[in-house]
Amino acid sequence: MKTLSEIHIRDPFILPVKEEGEGVYYLYGTTGKTAWSGQPSGFNVYRSRDLVNWDGPAPAFRPDDDFWSDHHYWAPEVHHYGNHYYMLASFKAEGISRATQILIAEHPQGPFRPHGQGPVTPADWECLDGTLFLDDAGSPWMVFCREWLQVTDGEMYAVRLTAELDGTIGEPQLLFHASEAPWSVGSPKGEYVTDGPFLHRLEDGGLVMLWSSQGSQGYAMGLARSQSGSIAGPWTQDAEPLFAKDGGHGMLFRDFSDRLLLTIHTPNSHPDERPVIIEVKEENRTLVIRDQGDEYLHR
Template identity: 50%
Template sequence: MLLSEIQIRDPYIVTDKEAGAYYLFGSTDRDIWNEGTGFDAYVSRDLEHWEGPHPVFRPEPDFFAEKNFWAPEVHVYQGRYYMFATFRRKDNGLLGTAILDADHILGPYRSRSQGPVTPEDWSSLDGTLYVDEQQQPWMVFCREWQQIGDGTICAMPLDHDLTAAAGEPVTLFHASAAPWATPFYAERYPGRENFVTDGPFLFRNEDRLCLIWASFIDNRYALGLAVSESGTLQGPWTHEDTPLYGSDGGHGMIFETTEGEKMLALHTPNRTPYERTILIPLASLLGIE
């Protein structure tokens, strides 16, 4: 299969340089807005031709969620595979990011945390793993705009077993802090200006700690870049004036090819069922020779 043939949102690519293989994860239910089936993955040797789908997660009978299975990310941490993924809780109807794990990159993934790790009374999504200079693991995630109007990117320390929070979340920034993001207008909130945060991902570009995240420009999906002035997770964070990608695409991540080239993966357009993954060399976006 080609990427243009795979319906997927929130793409996340893991490179296995020793095996010369790439693993593509993402929100793969045909209708992610309703009942959840699970997550599938695809495998490639050249980033052009992919085989799959491989079912990597299917919920246990007593799983805490039945709908909105979103944005799985797979991280290698202390020699094991960990999946951070968002689900809508059955008990209170709020979104939260949980942690799952597996022996193999293609699963099967099983619950590691006791439900979502994000705060129980917050609507939270799109958690990603960041390990700081002191080897402290953090979950960086979004607090949803639907709950608070001006969405935030937050960071919360995790225990070293990746089973639970190890402290209270802190706010890194609000969506409205970015000069490129504009209010998002939704029919369910008539007359209310909303600012969306979506899909954070951290990476280092030379000595700079960078964070990409998605929002909207005139109700069209877009991807922006923020840079930590201190070089640490705590920031403060400075936003670029213009988006990295403004053509109805977002929820991106950065991965490295087997040849060492950094690539941006994101989905576009932002309309179901037309979402597809596109890959863009990061150097061309950042103006690096």
């Protein structure tokens, strides 16, 4: 058994699953040891019944010898859609643009295998952090980032997916640039980061997006809002970040007591990054962190 402080991952994603009447939480993330260098073995998964004690790691994805990517295995997230579990993750190879690939499995623990004919982001774009979103009609979309490394001012896009999640329909739609957020801080060269989108439907029907960038106190996470309540937007940015100091790439989930919880990694510095869980609430059409300072629910 491990606590979160003993699990070295970035970009945490937690999937609650009911199994034979019992609740199990599955935790995925970027393996800290090979986040920036070295050849990763794949993606792992941890299991917990209480969000405190975690079993693992167990192998969730191990690439075959002919898999197209060999480094920078980043930000896996897993969704139950239809009769399968789908993993969306970022991958890179020498001479091939960073891209989001969708993988498929029959169980949240895997084994996951590549789905479709390859990446679902444009072949000549440097992209990362694809996340799944279902619109009001139940149609699947992927929201993803186009990297500042290629476009300077990082961009956020949405693209329709096929019903089988094995390809895209139409062209990606630009949602916003990173510099549109008042809290996002650019480099001296005017470079702005877009990272880690995750969409959440508020209790009143409003649609918000968590996403991360550099802030005045380091890596940070803010909220964008769709003024139409749909993926098309237009999207506006909250003036202040939701999490301001050296942490981000977050997602929301509800535990089996229906508490709304946020998981992020903090700090952002390697090799100290670890997942934490923070309780949040909806208040006045926004999200409010219940815990203050370093008083996390679990870490």
